[in-house]
Amino acid sequence: MNKRVTEIIKDIQKKAVKPLYVFDGDEPFYIDVLCDAFEDHLLDEAEKDFNQTVFYGKDTDWAQVVNACRSYPTFANRRVVILKEAADLKNFNQLEAYFKQPAETTTLVVCYKHKKIDGRSSMIKTIKAHGIHESFMKLKDYELPDWILNYAQGHQMKISASNCDLLAAYLGNDLKKIVNELKKLQINIPQGAEITGELIEKYIGISKEYNVFEFPKSILSRNAEQSFRIARYFMSNPKEHPLVVITAMLYTEFNKLYRFHYTRGMSSQEAASLLKINPYFMKDYTRYAQSFNLKQTAEAIHLIAEYNQAAVGIKSSGNPNTILKELTYKLITL
Secondary structure: OOHHHHHHHHHHHHOOOOOEEEEEEOOHHHHHHHHHHHHHHOOOHHHHHHHEEEEEHHHOOHHHHHHHHHOOOOOOOOEEEEEEOHHHOOOHHHHHHHHHOOOOOEEEEEEEEOEOOOOOOHHHHHHHHHOEEEEOOOOOHHHHHHHHHHHHHHOOOEEOHHHHHHHHHHHOOOHHHHHHHHHHHHOOOOOOOEEOHHHHHHHOOOOOOOOOOHHHHHHHOOOHHHHHHHHHHHHHOOOOOOHHHHHHHHHHHHHHHHHHOOOOOOOHHHHHHHHOOOHHHHHHHHHHHHHOOHHHHHHHHHHHHHHHHHHOOOOOOOOHHHHHHHHHHHHHOO
16 A cells, blocks of 8 residues: 555544645546545544535536535534545636635545646645645556555465566556455455465456466467467457557567666666566576577567567558467567
8 A cells, every 4th residue: 555545544543634635646546545534434424414525526616615615513523525526627726715725624635536736836835735735646567566465465465476467467557456356366265365376367367377478478488388378379369368468568578588688797686676577587587588698589579569560450461360370489489
């Protein structure tokens, strides 16, 4: 969990909150977590009916929000006003006047999801002067495995670095989707148990063998039998395994290997940082480098780029299955 999110949730639990919170950015997961925490835990159940108001940007106007914030609490110490989908609120900038003088007996929570408030405007300075502003941006692809590992450990689940990479490769950087899938595992395995490839396949549906994460590994290891077996599986399920996704993953892994060839003399930690991978995987790239030297790695990258164009129909009208079979053969035999 994000450190600032954890700190704010602790403040909510202690009821030691500011009069103004504004959350923005293109990562909605943390904004939703914080919004739920304010909505569910800041007021007691008996206080919510008269003292908690939830607005949606597209269904309200700024004056209604301000009027609710200026109202005094009833049989409680504070009011809670939550503005969801704030990016859809017309004349959002009109709220700045209230931000300059927020009511001390109200906590206003503004959830400005999927966008950032213009940082060049005076509004951000105003918010920071009188409350809390946090931006949450989507994680980079290379940050996802560590995030998954930390989340699993924080919820008493064990998972290997390779299975973190597998989940990241298949689920992408949608944190809500990742958490939902991990919750499936959490309710189906004993506390403290390890998330294995078999469990991932059973409860999430990602094959531990036939997937776009294992395919590049088999190519990089020059394991022809496994490479063609996975390729045949992809060819039998083209809708679930688009060729452009396969070539993209191949390019990513060979590009990492290309950079690995230039890490000679670096420590394992420095090299892992350059490649943006978990140091756990450095031994794999050491092994891959024995299968593909620098020249062969560069040739593989050019080959993948050429077949990626064919995958999207540029300079080719070939069958995707034929294209994948040719690419697999040419990479294995470089």
